[in-house]
Amino acid sequence: MTTESEPSIATRPITNCRVCGTPGSLLYEGCRSRGFSAPGVWSQRKCPKPACGLVWLDPVPTEEDIGKVYETYYTHDQPKPLAGLVNNVCWGVWKSYLRHRFGYKRGTGPAWTSLLWPLALVHPGGRAELDAGAMYLPAPEQPSRLLEVGCGAGVVLKRMQDMGWEVRGQEIDPKAVKAAEARGVRVDLGTLHGQKYPANHFDAVHMAHVIEHVHDPAALLRESYRVLKPGGVLVVLTPNIESWGHARFGKNWFNLDPPRHLVLFSRKTLGKVAEREGFRISRLETTVRTCWVYGSMSRQLQRTDQANLADLGKPSALIYGIIYQLRERLMLRSNPDAGDELLLIARKE
Numbered sequence: 001m002t003t004e005s006e007p008s009i010a011t012r013p014i015t016n017c018r019v020c021g022t023p024g025s026l027l028y029e030g031c032r033s034r035g036f037s038a039p040g041v042w043s044q045r046k047c048p049k050p051a052c053g054l055v056w057l058d059p060v061p062t063e064e065d066i067g068k069v070y071e072t073y074y075t076h077d078q079p080k081p082l083a084g085l086v087n088n089v090c091w092g093v094w095k096s097y098l099r100h101r102f103g104y105k106r107g108t109g110p111a112w113t114s115l116l117w118p119l120a121l122v123h124p125g126g127r128a129e130l131d132a133g134a135m136y137l138p139a140p141e142q143p144s145r146l147l148e149v150g151c152g153a154g155v156v157l158k159r160m161q162d163m164g165w166e167v168r169g170q171e172i173d174p175k176a177v178k179a180a181e182a183r184g185v186r187v188d189l190g191t192l193h194g195q196k197y198p199a200n201h202f203d204a205v206h207m208a209h210v211i212e213h214v215h216d217p218a219a220l221l222r223e224s225y226r227v228l229k230p231g232g233v234l235v236v237l238t239p240n241i242e243s244w245g246h247a248r249f250g251k252n253w254f255n256l257d258p259p260r261h262l263v264l265f266s267r268k269t270l271g272k273v274a275e276r277e278g279f280r281i282s283r284l285e286t287t288v289r290t291c292w293v294y295g296s297m298s299r300q301l302q303r304t305d306q307a308n309l310a311d312l313g314k315p316s317a318l319i320y321g322i323i324y325q326l327r328e329r330l331m332l333r334s335n336p337d338a339g340d341e342l343l344l345i346a347r348k349e
């Protein structure tokens with residue numbers, strides 16, 4: 001129920017599946033924003049076609065009012081690094097892994113540290129977590145341009161710059177743009193379409209947890225295709241609605257995140273949309289990357305009806321998260337759809 005003090009958000013209905021056009025069935029209703037505050041009561045629909053199964057918010061905040069649902073969102077803040085020594089050791093090992101795995105020689109420390117890379121494999125998230133340290137991209141052999149769509153405060157983009165990429169970020173949040181620029185990363189404020197980047201310009205386009213936030217995911221992929229060079233690579237990360245996490249927590253699955261997540265994909269639906277926009281799929285899988293966060297936050301929602309990112313550092317939340325991640329990783333062996341996150345790597349033909 002909306003209270004008098006809450007600002008109202010203008011909405012518009014989306015009754016039909018935007019992948020296959022089938023009228024959606026109600027999946028969840030009466031959902032309030034939890035974790036990050038936003039006004040309103042929201043519902044999700046699901047496409048009833050077994051071959052599709054897309055999930056989307058209905059109604060959605062309008063393009064004009066969508067900013068109101070991000071007023072307390074986490075991307076405004078700069079992430080806090082771990083304590084000095086722990087951070088340095090972990091990052092040293094991670095960089096050694098990236099050098100070994102993807103051939104990065106710049107920005108990954110002295111050559112002898114290459115020997116440290118096997119230590120990285122103790123991470124409960126395994127390769128999915130570690131490879132994300134270089135956006136799943138191998139070291140470029142010649143000068144190459146990388147665009148990060150929705151780069152936030154530019155933490156990973158700065159690392160990619162240090163490792164040899166010519167980087168560019170795009171971001172709609174002015175606070176995040178300032179934080180990224182303070183890191184020395186070039187970031188353009190506004191939507192991707194608003195930048196009017198030249199066609200056939202970038203060697204790689206990366207977007208992590210962006211596509212589920214936009215009103216027209218197909219148009220986002222279309223614009224990414226246009227700005228990529230032929231042979232250029234697209235990397236997309238987004239929550240997986242067919243995950244074990246969603247099956248386990250249902251309405252309390254953190255990644256539903258109404259009213260900010262407008263559309264939730266599966267391998268089938270994301271692959272279909274990407275292929276429709278002309279991409280040739282190289283990899284399309286589900287992973288356990290950062291799912292310790294999703295598991296722990298979903299458990300908080302289930303228990304207390306609230307979730308706070310700050311509580312993730314509590315020992316009980318950390319232990320739960322690690323066990324959750326290991327469990328989901330084990331599950332992936334028998335069910336390729338179990339992972340909480342989708343990873344799509346595709347090329348422009």
Ligand SMILES: [Zn+2]
Nearest residue numbers: 017020047052
């Ligand atoms: Zn559908």
